[in-house]
Amino acid sequence: MSIQRHAEGRFSPTFDRLVMEACKVDAVPPDSATFDACGVDSLQILSLIMSLEDDLAVPWPIESLTSVGSYSTVGQLRAVAQAIFYASAQ
């Protein structure tokens, strides 16, 4: 199994589970869903990031954390989280 496939096997289920928990829904929200519409505020996004760090054992770089305010959709957060996780898995 390639590193990428192995990483994907860990990343997506963890991300989806934590996003569902944060949004308090039973199905994964589409990437276009906004956190605002899901009732997730910036404090909860930070909690979500900390949970991602815990469960994936990958710390978020400070420059990505200071941009949290610009992650308005699930897809935007997924893209950043994926990039950070994959970079650490290389």
Add this chain to the structure above:
Amino acid sequence: MSLAYQGVPPVASCHWQWIGNILAERGFDGYYEKLGLSWGFRWFGSGPLFGSARWPVILGRATGALIEIRTFENVGAAIVAEESYFSRNVDVVVEVDEFYLTGYEVPDRHVVHAVYIVNRPPKGVCYVDSQIGPVVRFVGSDVYSAMRSSPCTGRVEPYKLYAIVSDPQRDPTPTEWFDAAREDLAIQYAPSLKVAHDYLRAVQADDAEVDVCRAAGERYQAAKFFGFLAAQSFPNAARFQELMSRLSDQWYLLHTLSSHPRAEEPRNRVRLAQMLEAVIAADANTTEVLLD
């Protein structure tokens, strides 16, 4: 009274909402957007990081308006001053503990909030809270003393009030507004940046907590000021508004992280100090762009 501005503004910006409301009531429309004339830092060696609070001075220079910001040693002195203003028909906005106010879903928070004192009948005061709406509420003297005195999170400026002593006497042009803000910034920002670095060193040494919502509020209001200038097609104002909005978001994010239940975890304490350093640097860079 009617309220031009109501609802929940970002943390540490409610006093501007009130001053904007009072000036609008007196016929000075749009001043809420013109009050964010300064940004910088103050720190008293402990407690929160404050903004520069230079805006009343700049507003006075630009328009002739006089807004006094005062603190007091005890509640008795504060109330004597409030009554004196009231007897002279001077509008006063006071800082109180939100815990004592009516209409909140989370009633157990002790946070500083600004309300407008409408009337001072015997044995109490009547106030309006613009976060809730134009509803006049009465509190007895004992409760009022308690809400003025209560130690809230990060409250280090005791019994603070804002008195709108005199109205603007002239309406500056957009260029005059911009120049007034820029000239003060050119003089005041560099020394205040040293204060921010003192604060950063204290945070890095674990001698101070990260508490920056007041600095965030000042940038939020400054973004509004550039929004006002942008609406007047002032050169570069739209860009400055965007830069200042981004900066305000970064300060508020830092505030949010510092308020997080997991903020005390070692990795988050380190992270808070790193973020503080990054945001101070972004603040200095943004200011440099504006002064260039």
